[in-house]
Each structure stands twice: as C-alpha cells, then as structure tokens.
Amino acid sequence: MAGHILVLNTGSSSIKYELVDVRTQERPARGLVERIGEEKGRLTHRTGDGPPYEREQSFPGHGEGLDAVMEAFAAAGPTLDPVAVGHRVVHGGTRFTEAVLVDDGVIAAIEELAPLAPLHNPVNLAGIRVARAAFPEVPQVAVFDTAFQLTLPPEAYTYAVPREWRERLGVRRFGFHGTSCAYVSRRAAAFLGRDPAGLNLIVLHLGNGASATAISGGRSVDTSMGMTPLEGLVMGTRSGDVDPALAGYLARVDGLDAGQVESALSHHGGLLALAGTGDMREVRGRDDDTARLALEIYTRRVRKYVGAYYALLGRVDAIVFTGGVGEHDAATRAASLAGLDRLGIAVDPARNEAGPAGERAVSPPGAEVSVLVIPTDEEWEIARQALALISGGS
Structure with missing residues (x-):
C-alpha cells in the first residue's frame, strides 16, 4: 500500500x-x-x-x-x-x-x-x-501505550492489595512506554542479527518519563511503571518508587489530601525536586553537591532495576538504552551500569562517549551482554501498526 x-x-x-x-x-x-x-x-x-x-x-x-x-x-x-x-x-x-x-x-x-x-x-x-x-x-x-505490556504474567501485574480492589476496581500493574519498547526491542534483535523469540532484553527508556522493561522472547514479563506512569524510576518530574504510606503520613501531619500528594509526586518530584530542574541536560551541566546527589539517585535506581530484572530473566542478551536521556547522555549510561561487570555488563568508554548517532553498541567487543543504544521511533511504530490494521496485516 x-x-x-x-x-x-x-x-x-x-x-x-x-x-x-x-x-x-x-x-x-x-x-x-x-x-x-x-x-x-x-x-x-x-x-x-x-x-x-x-x-x-x-x-x-x-x-x-x-x-x-x-x-x-x-x-x-x-x-x-x-x-x-x-x-x-x-x-x-x-x-x-x-x-x-x-x-x-x-x-x-x-x-x-x-x-x-x-x-x-x-x-x-x-x-x-x-x-x-x-x-x-x-x-x-x-x-x-499499555498494549505491549499486557503480556505481563499474573505474578508481575498483581499487586498484594485487597481482592475487592483488584476484582471490582481493576487495580493492577499495567506498564507504559509499550510503543517504544515494541519498536526498540524489534530493532535490537535486527541489530544483533538474532530472532526476537530467542532474546532476553532489558529496555531502559530514559526521558522525561522513564521506565525499565524486562522482555523475553519478544514479550514483556515485567516493567517498572505500574497502574499509572508514576511508579518505578526517578523521572523528570515524577518521583518513581516511594513508600505507599507517604500519602497517609502527609495527610496526618500536613493536611494534604490524596489529590495533592499525587499531583506533587507527578509534577513536582523527580529531578525537579532533587535538583530544581527536570531537564537532565541542565543537571548534568552543573558542578555542585545537589546536582551530584540527584544524578547518583537517578542512576542508582536504574542500576537497581537492571539487577532485579537480570535475576528475573536469568540470562540477559542485551541492555537497550532509548529515549532522550538514554540515547544522548553517555555519562548516565555509564553510571547506570557501573559495577555490574561480574554480570557480564560493561560499557566501553570510547564507544560510549564517541559513538555516532543512530543504532550502535557501546559495550566492549565480544561482551557477554551487549549494551545497545537504539533511538526510539514511536511515530513509525504507530504508523506501522496503523498500516498493518488497515491493510489486513499485509
């Protein structure tokens, strides 16, 4: 067509x-x-x-x-x-x-x-x-955006909350960034010359919104975002993981209602709360203790999810960075995977810092786990899915 x-x-x-x-x-x-x-x-x-x-x-x-x-x-x-x-x-x-x-x-x-x-x-x-x-x-x-994540198994999407909440109110993990994950996981397989059905990947979509997704055989098996896009990694203005009791505590000591807490965690959290700006480029460009702490919190959270998903998958063939930060910020890529050498995960400094634009490997040649940068293209993925639908899959 x-x-x-x-x-x-x-x-x-x-x-x-x-x-x-x-x-x-x-x-x-x-x-x-x-x-x-x-x-x-x-x-x-x-x-x-x-x-x-x-x-x-x-x-x-x-x-x-x-x-x-x-x-x-x-x-x-x-x-x-x-x-x-x-x-x-x-x-x-x-x-x-x-x-x-x-x-x-x-x-x-x-x-x-x-x-x-x-x-x-x-x-x-x-x-x-x-x-x-x-x-x-x-x-x-x-x-x-949620469709790709609906392959999560029950043990991944089920929250340990009252049954009524789950059954009557539909409380569960959904996950997001699915359009991006679908595209970059397919491109990663092509880059490696592998069949997607035989690959285990961890996709790190790092932008203003950020998520980690564990993919096995082309299917999402776990993801950091939850019922809403607020859970998981530290983001531009979203806090990511916090103690669920925080809302109750703030209601008791400061009179905040649930809507105020949710709004604050969504719009005034993350890098903005830690460093005064939600733009990673601005944080990275500073040389002060506040910015350094914000960067360590951000990359530590990514590293923690990478380790958890490695344990969950049992074998990882590639870690894929995408999104505005993931594609363009070499220092964030390196810090997010620092100290994981014993898992076969390493970033080659020269490749990471001097790599050309586009799809590329930033891990050392012959690395046990490939570390890839795959620019996302959600617009093409949307167009591709639309074309497949109107043309009957042809």
Missing part, C-alpha cells in the same frame, strides 16, 4: 504530528502546536531541512490547533491526503491488546478508562475527535 499516515500525539497543551511515508518511513512533514489554551501559542511546521513555517497565535482548544495544522499543510505543503490517521493513546486498560480502528464504542471505552490516566486519555480523545471531524472518510487508528 502506498500513501502517507498522519500520526498525532495529542498532549494536554500540545499537538505533535508527523506525516509518515508508509513505503520509505520518510517524514515529508512534522510539526508541533504548543501552548494550546494559553494566550500565546505557537505552531512550527517543518518540511525538510529548510526554515520552518511558523505561526504565533492563540489556540483556545485542540480543534483550533488542528485547524492550524491543516492550514500549515495547505500553506507550506506537502499535500495532505492520508490513508489513515494514527493516534497515541496512553491507557487502554486490559481491553485493548493491540491497535484498533476507532469507532464510537472505542471512544466510549477510552473515556471509561480516563480515571486510570486522567492527564492523558481525555486529551488523546480530543485529538481523535478533532481528526475524525477533519477526515471523516479516513480510518482512524488508536495505538495504546
């Missing part, structure tokens, strides 16, 4: 988009609408290496934002005639195990799942609704 798929990643105040050629994986256009709902918004539309097409105006809602995207394509090209529109949806619960064609029933189900991802699912739906209105005859495909 020839043509283009428009991939939309709708955030609370932004619309990230890419037009993907289904034959070549090339991106004839990509762009970002930001500060939706604020007084001064911006659209940046790129078509190649030349100067971008830019507009600054108010975008009261996502409808106006997508209207501006359509106008950008009309003004700066290329012609927009997609064969499908692919949407990133954060939470699919246990219902959506793979990409689906969007209809009214799917929209209702995503709405029902909004309490599990109140910051994400509603705005994902806003993008779907706007795109359905803009392209009423074009298939809309929802790709769920």
Whole structure:
C-alpha cells in the first residue's frame, strides 16, 4: 500500500504530528502546536531541512490547533491526503491488546478508562475527535501505550492489595512506554542479527518519563511503571518508587489530601525536586553537591532495576538504552551500569562517549551482554501498526 499516515500525539497543551511515508518511513512533514489554551501559542511546521513555517497565535482548544495544522499543510505543503490517521493513546486498560480502528464504542471505552490516566486519555480523545471531524472518510487508528505490556504474567501485574480492589476496581500493574519498547526491542534483535523469540532484553527508556522493561522472547514479563506512569524510576518530574504510606503520613501531619500528594509526586518530584530542574541536560551541566546527589539517585535506581530484572530473566542478551536521556547522555549510561561487570555488563568508554548517532553498541567487543543504544521511533511504530490494521496485516 502506498500513501502517507498522519500520526498525532495529542498532549494536554500540545499537538505533535508527523506525516509518515508508509513505503520509505520518510517524514515529508512534522510539526508541533504548543501552548494550546494559553494566550500565546505557537505552531512550527517543518518540511525538510529548510526554515520552518511558523505561526504565533492563540489556540483556545485542540480543534483550533488542528485547524492550524491543516492550514500549515495547505500553506507550506506537502499535500495532505492520508490513508489513515494514527493516534497515541496512553491507557487502554486490559481491553485493548493491540491497535484498533476507532469507532464510537472505542471512544466510549477510552473515556471509561480516563480515571486510570486522567492527564492523558481525555486529551488523546480530543485529538481523535478533532481528526475524525477533519477526515471523516479516513480510518482512524488508536495505538495504546499499555498494549505491549499486557503480556505481563499474573505474578508481575498483581499487586498484594485487597481482592475487592483488584476484582471490582481493576487495580493492577499495567506498564507504559509499550510503543517504544515494541519498536526498540524489534530493532535490537535486527541489530544483533538474532530472532526476537530467542532474546532476553532489558529496555531502559530514559526521558522525561522513564521506565525499565524486562522482555523475553519478544514479550514483556515485567516493567517498572505500574497502574499509572508514576511508579518505578526517578523521572523528570515524577518521583518513581516511594513508600505507599507517604500519602497517609502527609495527610496526618500536613493536611494534604490524596489529590495533592499525587499531583506533587507527578509534577513536582523527580529531578525537579532533587535538583530544581527536570531537564537532565541542565543537571548534568552543573558542578555542585545537589546536582551530584540527584544524578547518583537517578542512576542508582536504574542500576537497581537492571539487577532485579537480570535475576528475573536469568540470562540477559542485551541492555537497550532509548529515549532522550538514554540515547544522548553517555555519562548516565555509564553510571547506570557501573559495577555490574561480574554480570557480564560493561560499557566501553570510547564507544560510549564517541559513538555516532543512530543504532550502535557501546559495550566492549565480544561482551557477554551487549549494551545497545537504539533511538526510539514511536511515530513509525504507530504508523506501522496503523498500516498493518488497515491493510489486513499485509
């Protein structure tokens, strides 16, 4: 099948988009609408290496934002005639195990799942609704971040909480970053020249959001994020693992309610809480005790999960770094795996620090466990899944 798929990643105040050629994986256009709902918004539309097409105006809602995207394509090209529109949806619960064609029933189900991802699912739906209105005859495909993680076995997804919570309220581990994990695990197998069915991998998606995922034979068997994206590693603004009794303690001693605690842990925790900024580049660029402690806490948490997942898998063929930090921060990669030599895990300093962009090994030649850097491409993964669905898997 020839043509283009428009991939939309709708955030609370932004619309990230890419037009993907289904034959070549090339991106004839990509762009970002930001500060939706604020007084001064911006659209940046790129078509190649030349100067971008830019507009600054108010975008009261996502409808106006997508209207501006359509106008950008009309003004700066290329012609927009997609064969499908692919949407990133954060939470699919246990219902959506793979990409689906969007209809009214799917929209209702995503709405029902909004309490599990109140910051994400509603705005994902806003993008779907706007795109359905803009392209009423074009298939809309929802790709769920949780779908890849639904292969977790019961012993991995079950929390030791009251049965009623699990059965009536659906409390369990879901895991996220599944779209990224699906892509990089497949690419890692290709890089190693191995069949994915015979590989054990630990994928470290380190960005503003961060997670570790243990993958055996192409299937997720454990992951650090939980019922929500808050559990696990230290992130840009999310705390990661804390004592569950923290909310009760803060309620007793400071009068905070559950919503205030959840908001603080999600938006004012992580590197932001430790170093005053959630941007790893800014933390890395400083030379003070606060920044050094933040970096040690961050990398120590990653190292702890790597060790745990090594024990769980029994054998690890490769550790895969991806995400903005994982792909670009050599010091974080080295510190996250420091001291694991006896497990066959090591980072070669020269390869790690001087490696070219793109897919590469940063472990020593002949290492027992390969350490890889695989740039993620969630947009292509969304387009690939959408194409497979509308073409019947061909």
